[in-house]
Amino acid sequence: MYSKxxxxxxxxxxxxxxxxxxxxxxxxxxxxxxTQMLQSGIIRxxxxxxxxxxxxxxxxxxxxxxxxxxxxxxxxxxxxxxxSSGAGLGxxxxxxxxxxxxxxxxxxxxxxxxxxxxxxxxxxxxxRAGGVVPVHTLLLSGVIVSAVFGSILMFIVSVCPSENxxxxxxxxxxxxxxxxxxxxxxxxxxxxxGLAITLLFARDLNVMTLGEEPAAxxxxxxxxxxxxxxxxxxxxxxxxxxxxxxxxxxGLIVPHSVRLVIGPDHRRLVPASALTGAxxxxxxxxxxxxxxxxxxxxxGVVTAFLGGPFFLFLLRRRKHSYWS
Amino acid sequence: xxxxxNISAGYGDGLVLQNVSMEVKAxxxxxxxxxxxxxxxxxxxxITGVLAPxxxxxxxxxxxxKEIGRRKMAKTMACLSQDLSLDLSFTVREVTLMGRTPxxxxxxxxxxxxxxxxxxxxxxxxxxxxxxxxxxxISGGERQRALIAMCxxxxxxxLLLDEPTSHLDVAHQLSxxxxxxxxxRKTSMTVVAVFHDLNLAAEYCDKLLVLDxxxxxxxxxxxxxxxxxxxxxxxGAKVLTEQNPVSNKPHxxxxxxxxxxRRQVKSAGRLP
Numbered sequence: 001m002y003s004k005x006x007x008x009x010x011x012x013x014x015x016x017x018x019x020x021x022x023x024x025x026x027x028x029x030x031x032x033x034x035t036q037m038l039q040s041g042i043i044r045x046x047x048x049x050x051x052x053x054x055x056x057x058x059x060x061x062x063x064x065x066x067x068x069x070x071x072x073x074x075x076x077x078x079x080x081x082x083x084s085s086g087a088g089l090g091x092x093x094x095x096x097x098x099x100x101x102x103x104x105x106x107x108x109x110x111x112x113x114x115x116x117x118x119x120x121x122x123x124x125x126x127x128r129a130g131g132v133v134p135v136h137t138l139l140l141s142g143v144i145v146s147a148v149f150g151s152i153l154m155f156i157v158s159v160c161p162s163e164n165x166x167x168x169x170x171x172x173x174x175x176x177x178x179x180x181x182x183x184x185x186x187x188x189x190x191x192x193x194g195l196a197i198t199l200l201f202a203r204d205l206n207v208m209t210l211g212e213e214p215a216a217x218x219x220x221x222x223x224x225x226x227x228x229x230x231x232x233x234x235x236x237x238x239x240x241x242x243x244x245x246x247x248x249x250x251g252l253i254v255p256h257s258v259r260l261v262i263g264p265d266h267r268r269l270v271p272a273s274a275l276t277g278a279x280x281x282x283x284x285x286x287x288x289x290x291x292x293x294x295x296x297x298x299x300g301v302v303t304a305f306l307g308g309p310f311f312l313f314l315l316r317r318r319k320h321s322y323w324s
Numbered sequence: 325x326x327x328x329x330n331i332s333a334g335y336g337d338g339l340v341l342q343n344v345s346m347e348v349k350a351x352x353x354x355x356x357x358x359x360x361x362x363x364x365x366x367x368x369x370x371i372t373g374v375l376a377p378x379x380x381x382x383x384x385x386x387x388x389x390k391e392i393g394r395r396k397m398a399k400t401m402a403c404l405s406q407d408l409s410l411d412l413s414f415t416v417r418e419v420t421l422m423g424r425t426p427x428x429x430x431x432x433x434x435x436x437x438x439x440x441x442x443x444x445x446x447x448x449x450x451x452x453x454x455x456x457x458x459x460x461x462i463s464g465g466e467r468q469r470a471l472i473a474m475c476x477x478x479x480x481x482x483l484l485l486d487e488p489t490s491h492l493d494v495a496h497q498l499s500x501x502x503x504x505x506x507x508x509r510k511t512s513m514t515v516v517a518v519f520h521d522l523n524l525a526a527e528y529c530d531k532l533l534v535l536d537x538x539x540x541x542x543x544x545x546x547x548x549x550x551x552x553x554x555x556x557x558x559x560g561a562k563v564l565t566e567q568n569p570v571s572n573k574p575h576x577x578x579x580x581x582x583x584x585x586r587r588q589v590k591s592a593g594r595l596p
Contacts, residue, residue, distance in 0.1 A: 072409055200431050206414075207425055213374050214408040218478070219398030219426030264412035 006268060009261075013275040017054075020279050024050050024286040052176050052184055052243060053285045054278040057250065059191040059240035061258075061277025062198055064251030065270055066233040069205040070226060071135050077251035078237035081142035082118045084248070085149035087241040090114025091171050092156045095164045111171075111245070115238035121145060123230070133226065135212070173298030174247035176285050183243055190239040194232045195274055201228070202266040209264070249304045250277055253311040260314050280307070325350040325514045326371070326482055330380035333370050334538075339378070340366045341538045348531075350481075351512035353505065355525040355546075358535035359559050364518045365406070367535065368486055371516065372403045384482070398426035402475035403484040410459050416470045417455040420446050423477025442477045449473035449503060465496030472503065483507075485517035489524065497521075501528050526550055526573045534558055550574040 025046050036042075060078065067076040078084070090110035097106075122145050126138040160168055198205075204225050207215045216222045240247075254277045255269070262272050281299075284306060288297040326348040334340040341363045348354050356364045369375040371382055373389050382389040384400060392400075402423070410419070423445065424438045434442075446452045449472045454462055459470060468488065475483055488504065489497040505528050508515045519525035525532055526546040534541040534549055536558045542549045552565050555576070564577040 072411065203425075203428075203431075203433075206418075207422055209409070209412050210422065211405075211407055211409045213369075213372075213405050214403075216374050216394065217372055217398060217403040217405065218422060219395040221394055259412075264414055265418060 009268075009272060010275070013272060013279065017275055017279050017282070020282045020286070021050050021054075024053070024282050027286040027290050048181070048184060049176050049285065050282055051188065053281040055184075055188045055191045056176065056240045056244050056247065057254075057277035057279070057281035058195055058274040059187075059236040059277075060247065060250040060281075061254040061273040062191075062195055062270060063233040063237045063240075065255040065266065065273050066198060066205065066229050067251070068255055069209050069266065070229055070233075071139055072209055072211065073135075073139060074256070075252075076139065078233065078241075079246075079248060079251065080139065080146070082122050082146035082149060083115045083234065083237050083241065084246050085146045085153055086118025086121075087111040087115040087238065088153050088172055088246060089149050089156075090117075091245070092153055092160070092168050095168050095171075096156060096160065109242070112238050112242035115241050116234060118145060118149065119230075119234040119238070133223075170298065171245040174245040174300035174303075175296075176244050176281075176299055187239040187243040190235050194236040195270075197232050198229070198270050199267075201225070202270050205229070205266040205270075206264075245300075247281070247300050247303055249300075249307050250280065253307045254280060257311055257314050325352075325385060326516065327383045328367075328371065328380070329383065331367070331370055331377045331382070332379040333366060333375055333377040335375075339538060341370065341377075341535075343380075344535070344538070344540055345380075346533050346540070346543060348482075348514060348516060350514055351508070353508045353515045353528060353530045354517070355529035355532045356516065356518045356535065357522060357525050357532055358541070362535040362558075363538040364535055365486055366538075368403070368405075368484055368516070368518060371484060372401065372405075373397060395426045398478060400480060401482040401484065402478040402480035404471055404475050404486065404488060406486045406490070408471065410467065413458040413460045415456050416446065416451055416459055416462070416473070417442065419459050419470055420451075420455075420473045420477050423474040426478060438477075441479065442473075445473045445476035446470075448476055448507065463496075465492050465500065468492060468496070468500050469503065472500070476507070480513065482514045482516065485515065487518050487520050490520060497524065504528075522550060522555070522576050526575065527568070527571060547574050550576065 025043070064077045067078060067081065068074060070076075088111075090113055093114075094106045094110035122138065122141045123133065125141040125145070126133050128134060128137070157165070157168055204220060207218055207220050208222070208225060208229075210218075212222045212226075215225075237251075255273050258273045258276050259269055262268050280303070284302040285299055287306070288299045288302045291297060291302075328344060328346045331344045332339055332342050344363075344367060346354070356367060358364050366375065370377050371389075373382070373394070376390075384392060384397065389397065420442045421434055421438065424434055424442065428434065428438065443452070443455075446455055449469045451466065451470050451473050454466055454470065459467060462470070472488075483504070485504070489500055492500060501524060504515060504517070507513050517529070519529075529546060531544060532546050532549045533543045534554060541558050542554055550565060551574075552563055555561060555563050555565075562582045564579065566575045566577055567573070568575040
């Protein structure tokens with residue numbers, strides 16, 4: 001039923017991605033002719049930034065798709081599970097402990113460690129005897145851990161010396177500025193591998209949406225599938241957060257918007273969400289860089305500001321209830 | 325086909341099932357009945373291997389369940405559980421195709437044959453005309469039939485059902501159960517179903533297992549099992565039993581006012 005529309009949608013999405021990449025390459029605080037761009041190395045910086053936007057868009061959207069399928073909850077996204085506050089805490093600690101003195105590497109590394117550490121903590125807290133992890137307990141543990149870490153984070157921000165405050169706040173709002181080329185490489189590898197695994201096992205995600213016991217009745221090894229996707233989604237989120245701070249909302253609105261258009265089959269939903277997430281972040285980043293140039297707007301502000309109304313538009317256009 | 329031997333099972337410290345045994349022959353339609361909390365659903369969960377028993381074992385086609393493995397088991401046994409969530413707008417055909425999961429190699433796509441089997445399953449469950457409709461947009465009765473189609477796409481020899489007619493009106497109850505019994509008779513698919521409604525259980529089942537507080541109270545033909553004495557003992561309700569003039573199966577007659585003052589006999593909770 002979908003097969004013909006499928007190809008069309010993917011061709012349109014790929015074309016759009018190429019289009020926004022070209023647009024983003026030439027959009028900037030300063031207008032530079034192409035030849036001069038090549039000479040000055042600006043093109044290298046802008047390309048790297050576009051790559052990071054694509055990678056982050058894929059990472060956040062696909063992680064959102066995975067968490068929504070595993071937890072069968074429309075509100076689930078990387079951030080609900082506490083990754084955001086965990087990573088934020090790591091970053092804030094890095095800044096307090098004087099990361100700028102050590103190296104530019106310390107902040108993203110601590111953010112990454114915070115994200116992964118939080119996921120492990122939430123998972124351990126939700127774990128019951130016999131190794132079973134009930135979904136609702138997991139979601140609740142995530143929310144609670146997130147709240148506790150959030151309060152510690154606020155405490156740190158409130159006592160933070162003013163010369164560091166700008167760094168902390170900027171990072172909390174998300175930014176696609178490249179910290180380190182090696183980091184960009186690692187993050188890209190993690191996200192691409194995660195995407196590949198998710199695409200390979202996308203059919204299992206469909207079965208998981210029926211519930212854990214029904215999935216087991218269909219012969220799926222539920223705990224193993226859950227663990228695999230949980231690790232994949234956490235790694236993708238952790239990597240993205242480490243590279244560009246907290247860009248909220250992408251993991252929530254991209255999967256939902258795509259699902260409204262293309263349906264819930266994960267074999268279409270995962271690739272379409274990855275492409276849409278990439279388009280969305282490249283676009284919002286060029287917007288953030290240019291709209292009040294030469295000052296750069298935090299990208300997290302733009303994603304919510306543009307994404308929110310668009311998602312509401314899609315949601316209200318729908319006649320019957322969506323995800324009842 | 326399916327034998328349950330001395331099963332004890334439970335959650336946490338308590339035991340919900342104690343020493344439950346039952347033998348189901350190929351092609352039989354067996355009903356599980358008993359009051360709320362008597363362990364019907366727990367027994368079903370043990371049979372599907374979702375809950376590991378503390379003691380005893382389940383044998384499927386002469387093999388211990390533990391030794392069969394999840395995928396292989398799902399090729400032989402399908403289960404329509406009550407807490408299946410269908411919040412996402414899959415089409416009926418997509419849901420039916422999910423029944424092919426145990427037959428598909430990991431990461432593989434459905435083949436033409438899987439599509440044919442799914443179409444056939446939808447035909448059997450009488451949902452072919454709904455194939456492209458969204459599962460979220462059809463009625464409760466149609467959804468139940470679509471889920472039966474999914475189970476049939478598994479090509480099971482044993483079909484387990486947890487209260488297949490709850491939330492359905494009387495017409496849909498009868499059409500769902502007629503469909504299941506027809507499959508049971510025609511394809512000699514073994515059926516084990518949890519029933520809430522005793523009259524439906526008596527009408528459709530070859531044998532009934534009565535559970536009371538996790539123990540087997542009776543296991544036999546409906547007419548042997550469904551006596552007013554057993555119902556009074558197990559459910560704590562005073563009823564009359566008659567014979568259904570058409571099917572000659574036992575029929576329970578509920579009469580108002582017969583149970584005043586009886587709640588203390590077997591009350592699950594106190595009245596406010």
